[in-house]
Amino acid sequence: MNKKTLYIKNMVCARCIKVVKEELEKLNLNVENIILGEVVVSSTKDINENKIREVLELNGFELIDDNQAKIVEKIKVIVIELIQKQSEDQLINIHFSDYISERINKSYQYISSLFSSHEGVTLETYIINQKIEKVKELLIYNELSLTEISYRLGYSSVQHLSSQFKKITGLTPSQFKNLREKRRKPLDKVI
Numbered sequence: 001m002n003k004k005t006l007y008i009k010n011m012v013c014a015r016c017i018k019v020v021k022e023e024l025e026k027l028n029l030n031v032e033n034i035i036l037g038e039v040v041v042s043s044t045k046d047i048n049e050n051k052i053r054e055v056l057e058l059n060g061f062e063l064i065d066d067n068q069a070k071i072v073e074k075i076k077v078i079v080i081e082l083i084q085k086q087s088e089d090q091l092i093n094i095h096f097s098d099y100i101s102e103r104i105n106k107s108y109q110y111i112s113s114l115f116s117s118h119e120g121v122t123l124e125t126y127i128i129n130q131k132i133e134k135v136k137e138l139l140i141y142n143e144l145s146l147t148e149i150s151y152r153l154g155y156s157s158v159q160h161l162s163s164q165f166k167k168i169t170g171l172t173p174s175q176f177k178n179l180r181e182k183r184r185k186p187l188d189k190v191i
Helices: 014-026 049-058 067-085 088-092 096-104 108-119 123-141 146-152 158-169 173-178
Strands: 002-009 030-035 038-043 062-064
Touching: 002 067, 014 030, 014 038, 014 049, 049 062, 062 067, 067 096, 067 108, 067 123, 096 108, 096 123, 108 123, 123 146, 123 158, 123 173, 146 158, 158 173
Parallel strands: none
Antiparallel strands: 002 038, 002 062, 030 038
């Protein structure tokens, strides 16, 4: 039996996992394990990477071959998981640099440098931009106050959140909330 680990760019949510799994199974591959950005497949036949690449690209994903690109994608997945899925207690007490270094098993200096050279923005900027997208989502849902959002996302104060939000979006959180057309980005397009 042939077995292969595939690294896939742009997997950012549970729906992405579902689509990738379904598409790989249509290619008669056995999906043994799947998490954001990574899939282990097996087959009794040869695994045709070109066909996999083609199917993934039709669905907005990309097969990653380069080792550094694999690390960068893992970093993105870790940041998205932290911001999108964790409870507020975990995010408040977390230092992104320590957490990412531990998960990737490399120094933060290396990770940060690699990310910046590969993506053209600093890792810190990427984290901030992901947090601002989460703020937009929570503002649109209108279930939490700005104070609660600030606390949930680990900001030191509402003022810090508001100034960072304005710097990134050009709007205050209140102005954003009052827009008729909310401007959010898909998570895989946030840089």
